[in-house]
Amino acid sequence: MLSREDNQLFFDKISMKELAKKYGTPSFVYSEEKIVENFLTIKRAFSSTTTDICFAVKANSNIGILQILARQGAGFDIVSGGELARVLKAGGDPKKIVFSGVGKQDWEIIEGLQNEIRCFNVESAAELEKIAQIASSCSQIAPVSLRVNPNIDAKTHPYISTGLAESKFGIKIDSAEHLFQRAHEDPHLNLVGIDCHIGSQITEIEPFRAALNILINLVQRLAGKGINLSHIDIGGGVGIKYKDEEVINWNDFASEIKKSMKDIPQRLILEPGRSIVGDAGLLLAKIILLKNNGQKNFAVIDAGMNDLLRPALYGSWHEIVSVEKRTYPEPVDWEIVGPICETSDFLAKARSLSIVEGDLIAILDCGAYGFSMSSNYNSRPKAAEILVADKSHFCIRNREKISDLFFLENLRST
Ligand SMILES: Cc1ncc(COP(=O)(O)O)c(C=O)c1O
Known part of the structure; x- marks a missing residue:
């Protein structure tokens, strides 16, 4: 303070x-105190029996900062082999790591597999094939979650808006279903989830709610086909007050999300970065x-x-x-x-x-x-x-x- x-x-x-x-x-x-306070604010707003918080390492990747969060039991959202190495060095639990990013290289996928991370957030059909191939050649089964692009305007700066149809991120929502089917059928893939990340420094709850509902809709259609996922990851993006922005209150955010998640058996994953550090x-x-x-x-x-x-x-x-x-x-x-x-x-x-x-x-x-x-x-x-x-x-x-x-x-x- x-x-x-x-x-x-x-x-x-x-x-x-x-x-x-x-x-x-x-x-x-x-400030360590502030980092812990921010993490606990999010944790308390959600229930730890249903929600996992994976700190987005890109926001601040110093191992001294990651160590604070690892000690609090946080998971981590990484986007590179370098970030994976940092989290491991800081004492983070590989089973709590989700691996995002549009261009994972072979060696990074192998590192993720060898360290038995929680899942790869897959951003394209090409990447799904690549991960399946690498898992097969390593005689392993890769845990995957598919990142869909819900085509939602996060109403933030265009450079940090990632959930619009025109962006490079994720899989087009309309063509996602057959990829889930494909992942479900591959013996070298373990389809565990669905995810999205619509942008950063977002100050309204509505875009998150809209994106989550699109994801839930798809999860239910998939369940109807016998494809059952274990988690829904809605990414990060909750904004902070830099000047005079009216920002999201975590309790309001959690209660809106919980409303949408009522009767939904999947675990929820959040990937906050900015709002923690x-x-x-x-x-x-x-x-x-x-x-x-x-x-x-x-x-x-x-x-x-x-x-x-x-x-x-x-x-x-x-x-x-x-x-x-x-x-x-x-x-x-x-x-x-x-x-x-x-x-x-x-x-x-x-x-x-x-x-x-x-x-x-x-x-x-x-x-x-x-x-x-x-x-x-x-x-x-x-x-x-x-x-x-x-x-x-x-x-x-x-x-x-x-x-x-x-x-x-x-x-x-x-
Ligand atoms: C996939 C993903 N998850 C989480 C985040 C963290 O976002 P924020 O720092 O706004 O919470 C980002 C940031 O761009 C991201 O790309």
Whole structure:
């Protein structure tokens, strides 16, 4: 939780000024307490006897964060062999892993099979064939769930809308039935479920309800043909409050979902990412210099779009606060920009702040799709990641060093 004492910013009672002094900037800082609270809020809204929560690792894949969730008994939604390795390293239970993604490679499917994951969320007919073939050649039976595309408008940013007919994700709902039949008949496949994921940062319950009802309808038609599934997975996507959005209340969400699931024997799976870690992280940065181009004031900070891509990619809004609150100079509007050679390298626009060169700022709600989307663009070492827990702090990822940037590169010897 954020608080102020003597104008200084604290996160879970830890001084952000002290943390910046110890670990440097830019640094992502996460609250274990908030992550656990968010996870338990979802868990309590649903009943654990009918629902499984699989954290979407892509939102934040640091093994220190995954470890917190593994210890809470969470399952995991992964999209790559790399994410599988991370979950296993963090102590996650492979039997609670669902493997999503439109382009799983052979080695990733083999890894999933060898580790006996809960299921592969299959996104196409071609992928179903591939998994069946690999399972057959490994003399194994692959657990599969088919991801259908319910053609639902999630009413979110087009780049994070995934449930429309035009998107690359999932299997067209009208042609899904024969693929379920195909999976049901294959001796190397164990058809266990159906799933969908309609988008991210969704702020209304209705699109979820509509998608679930489409899935339930199909599940019942399949049952009529003797194809019985054991779970229905409605993906992730519940949004968080970045600015003034009215967000979904988990109890309201759960009661709507439960209404639809009444008399439905299948278990429910959720794949929340952002809603577990989004508001549990902030990005600490330092103002390198201030400049004015005759039209606008710019605060150039030591974090850029390589550290936090969301504003550049989606025009998304993050609250920005000073680590030390000033009374002077008078606040004026600032464009908060990074040092990267791109006009899209901005973190925030027109923010009224009282700042001077060298000040520390905190960019809030960066726990999801922050570090996990970061890069080394402009040869910038990746930020450190710090966990605040039990009134203490732990470095869960060291700041990259300059030598790390070209550690894997080779000079020709001739
Ligand atoms: C298949 C799948 N499941 C879950 C998620 C997590 O979504 P969110 O972080 O919005 O909860 C995503 C994110 O895009 C996804 O693609």
